[in-house]
Amino acid sequence: MTTQVKIDRGAGIAVWRQIAEWLKAEIAAGTYAEGARVPTEADIAGRFDVNRHTVRRAIAALTAEGILRADQGRGTFVAATAIDYPIRSRTRFSEIISGQDRTPSGRMIGSGTEPADALLSEALSVPLGTPLLRIETLRVVDGIPVLVGTSWFEQARFPGLLAAYAETGSFTKALSVCGIDDYTRKQSKVTAELVDQEDAAVLGLVSGQPVLVVESLNVDPQGTATQYTRTRMAADRLQVVIEN
Amino acid sequence: MTTQVKIDRGAGIAVWRQIAEWLKAEIAAGTYAEGARVPTEADIAGRFDVNRHTVRRAIAALTAEGILRADQGRGTFVAATAIDYPIRSRTRFSEIISGQDRTPSGRMIGSGTEPADALLSEALSVPLGTPLLRIETLRVVDGIPVLVGTSWFEQARFPGLLAAYAETGSFTKALSVCGIDDYTRKQSKVTAELVDQEDAAVLGLVSGQPVLVVESLNVDPQGTATQYTRTRMAADRLQVVIEN
C-alpha cells in the first residue's frame, strides 16, 4: 500500500514542505531503508509535477535534519542512523554492537607510559605521579570508525596487560590474563566537544564536528578502581542510551 | 608553602609547557579558585623572566584543556567546571541543582500545538497526527542559562497543563494538577550536535559550539508514556552523569 499523495497548492503549507513530509513518511514506513538510494530529484519532481528546485529544497531540509545525505554524482541516500550505545553497569563494546546485528572490530593505535596527573590520580586512587599505562584504541563498526578511546591503568598492577591487549584486542581478555576476571562501570560522565585534529583524522571527521566525550571509571569486583577511559565518539554514528 | 619553581631551559621540556604545568598545579592546589583571576601575562612573564608570548602559549594550552578562560581587557580566569547533571530514574532539574548548592530557576519561553509526527507518535504511543501540546523551557543556574528543553504531551489527556506550567514553572506541579502524582524517566538518549541559531541566542552561545542533546521519555506510575522531552544543554556548563 503506497500512500496516495497529492500536492496541495495554496493550502498554507509550502510545496517543498509537503514533499519533505512525504519523503520523511516514506522513510519512516520503510520504503527506503537505511543507506538506500531515494529516487532522483528529477524523478520526484516528475512524480509531483513540480520544479526540481522545489524538490531540492525539500531534500535540503531533510539533509539539515540528518535524515538524508546527498552525494554529488551518486544520488541521495537515507542517512545511517546513529547506533545505540547503552551505558550500564556491564558495558562491553563488542557485546553491544553484536547485539545490534553489526560487526564490531577494533585495534590498538598507540600506547605509552605517563605519570598520573591530578585527575587520574584521584580517579584511580593512586598517588600523584604514579606511572600509568596508557592505551589508545580505535573501535570500528561495519568497517566505519565510530570511536577512539584512551584508557589508563596503574602500570605496576598489570605487568602483562599491554602485550595481552595488543594480542587480543580485548580489555576483558587482557585483564583476565592479569587476574581481573570481571569489571563493572561505576560512573560515566558525558559531555560534548568539538573534535580535535588528531581524532578527526582517525575517525574520518572534518574539523568543527561535535564528538560525545564519555569519561568512565571501571572497578573490579572488590570495588577497586582499575581502568579510567576517555572515549570520543562520532556524534552522528553513536548515541549514548541510558535505560532506567 | 609556595612551591619554588624555576624554568629549566634545554632540558627537553619546552618553557611554555613548564609554565603550563606550574599554573595547572597552582590551580589544582587551590591557589586560584574556580572563577578567580590568575596573574596577568605580563606578571607571569616577569616572574619567570620569559617573553609574554611564551606565557600566552601556556595559557592557550590550558584554555584548550578547558581549565582557563581569557577575556580581553579583563584578565584570565580559572574556568567554571561543568555542573553534574545525573540522569536517574527520578530526575528533577531543581532538585539536582539545589543539591549542588546552586540556585536553579527557569521559565517558559514558548508553547504551541502540533500533530504527532512519526517519532513522537511512537514515543508517546499515540496515533500519528494526534494533537500534542508543546512547551519550550529555559533553565538557568546561578543566573546563567544552561539548557533549553522542548517537551511534548498528549493534549487531550492534560487539559489544564499549559496554564499550570505557565504559573508554577514546574512540570512536577503542573502534572500533579492534572492528576499525575509522580513520573519517572524510562529512557534517555544522548547525542551531540552543533547549536542552532535559535538555541544559541537563548543560551548565549556563539554558533559552532557543541550542545549535548538528551531525548528522554517520562512515564507515569502505571508505565504510560506521558512526556517526551528534547533537551539541548550547553556542553561547557552541564555534563551528564550516569551512576551504576
Add this chain to the structure above:
DNA sequence: GGTAATTTGTTCGTATGTATC
C-alpha cells in the same frame, strides 16, 4: 561621562634548537 590605565589579542620580524631525509 570622558579619559587614562590595564589587560588580552594580533601581527610583524628575528634567531635558535630539533628532527628528518
Add this chain to the structure above:
DNA sequence: TGATACATACGAACAAATTAC
C-alpha cells in the same frame, strides 16, 4: 654533512576590550 622543515622563544608595536578614576 648538508638541506630542509618545523617548533620554540624573544622583541616591538599596535589594536580591542574592560576597568578605574
